[in-house]
Amino acid sequence: MKRYLIIMIGIVLSIISNQCAAQIKPMVIGEKLPENLYSHLKKYIAINEGNAILIDFWATWCAPCVSSLPYLDSLQTNFKNKLQVISVTRENDKTVHEVIKKVFSNKQPAFSILLKDTLTEKFFPHQTIPHCIWIDKNGVIKAITDKPEVTFRNVQNLISGINLDITNKPQTIKYDDNKPPYASKQIRLEDEFLYHSMITKYRDDLNSEYSRGTHNDFISCINSPIIRLYQCAFGKFDLSYWDMNRVICLGFNTFADSVKLGIFTSERLIHEWQNNIQKNAFSYEFATKDSIFSNKEIFQIMAEDLNRYFATMGIKASLEKRVINTLALTQIGNNKSYQNIAGGKSSHYTTSSYMKIENLPMSYFLSQIKPFINNNNLVIVNETGYDGNIDISLNKLNNNFLDLNGDLEKYGLKFVEKKSTTDVIVVKKTNIIHGISN
Structure with missing residues (x-):
């Protein structure tokens, strides 16, 4: 008779568990067993007031659980009415009874067994x-x-x-271990954070933005074209790498290819990319709790992350030396008055013919001067040997770099058109086999 009683318990428990779940507060040591749990157990087990209770959560696939069943039986037999051992599992009657039959040689154990019981577990969540x-x-x-x-x-x-002088289990969070606990938002990240990197799809509630930590502790690129992510990674946020003349695409020959990568060489491409921004834009974030990586290392990690993921889309990029046509900013003589030594407030002011930059990186200046150079096929590079912050005022922004040189001369600087061996970003189309490029 006892066997059929256990089966019926499992059926009833599975019906009522969802109805009660919303009212359940997980229990902790020192609290008294709530009346709703007592009521739940009393429906199936004759619980005597004044008895100690030992609840054992187990499963048939857990070897230590199964091997301890005879010991639980001996406890119940030895202490009789002074103790109630309740064995709780979420498994079904057929699976459990096959194991019980083998363990106890067709005899019934002295302790109670609750089958298909997920309700009691909600009072005592565990992993x-x-x-x-x-x-x-x-x-x-x-x-x-x-x-x-x-x-x-x-x-x-x-x-x-x-x-009781015994070791308690630490209080833990119950989560679905068929999913990654942090990424599935089952567990909120607290002070235990040390390191992460991730790539996400577009979000319309975030503005497109690029930022990095001053202590090499984070990189953030939000709602970005794929090409721009690679430009950030290989250029280490040097804005001169954002020049599309510094990107060589191999195997990407169609209009659709250019839209997917985010190659903004025409208004039509920009318009098409924006119209499909939900699938074309991605975000990347790298972060560490402490400054444990160098500037070079964090961007190497970023480049590796990008290649690892975008390989599934047939995209792979690298930084290579190539001889290309450049407009090189060079140092003339010993005049280095453009170099900012004192620091101070950073500012930038530009009109159609005037530019003033104070305490901003040389790379920023070169990226801002690009629109004022009439030959858009030249890559502007820095060959001054200085990449710190600068102070410069220019009054002859008329698309002629020779006139611009007249303004730059007072700072000991000059633009020279030349072929240079320069770092360029090479983006290759690759074949995809089961999500891995080759």
Whole structure:
């Protein structure tokens, strides 16, 4: 008769568990067993007031759980009416009874078994089993432990009301281990954060933005074209790498290819990319709690992350030396008055013919001067040997770099058109086999 009673318990429990779940607060040591849990258990087990209770959560696939079943049986037999051992599993009757039959040689165990019970588990959420709940004769939760703590002496102390000198399990968060706990938002990231990097799809509630930490502790590129992500990674936020003349695409020959990569060489391409921004834009974030990487290392990590993911789209990029046509900013003589030594406030002011830059990087100046150069096929490069912050005022922005040189001369600077061996970003189309490029 007992076997059929256990099966019926499992059926009923599965029906009521969802109805009660919203009202359940997980229990902790020191709290008294709530009346709704008592009521739930009393429907299926004759619980005697004044008895100590040991609840054991287990599963048939858990070898330590199964091997300890005879020991639980001996506890129930030894302490008789002073203790109630309740074995709880979410598995079904057929699976459990096959195991019980083998373990106890067709005999019924002395302790109670609840099948398909997910309701009791909600009072005592856990991630690992065995999971044992110790409840004294007054209904107070005295301990929550692993199975090794379940000894005759400790159980005797529980029954006698003696303080338990045992090791409790740390309180843990219950989550679905079929999903990554952090990425699936089951677990909120707290102070334990050390390091992460991730790529996400477009979000319409975020503006497009590019930023980095001053201590090499983060990189953030939000809602970006794929090409721009690579320009940030290989250029290490040097804006001169944002020049599309510094990007060589191999195998990307169609209009659709250019839209996918975000190659903005025409108004039509820009318009088409923006019309499909949901699938064309991506975000990248790298972050560490402490400054444990160098500037070179964080951008190397970024480039590797990008290649690892975008390989699934047939995209791979690298930084290579190529001889190309450049407009090189060079140093003339010993005049270095453009170099900012004192620091101060950073500012930038530009009109159609005037530019003033104070305490901003040389790379920023070169990126801002690009629109005022009439030959858009030249890559502007820095060959001054200085990449720090500068102070410069220019009054002859008329698309002629020779006139511009007249303004730059007072700073000991000059633009020279020449062929230079320069770092360029080479983006290759690759074949994809099961999500891996080759």
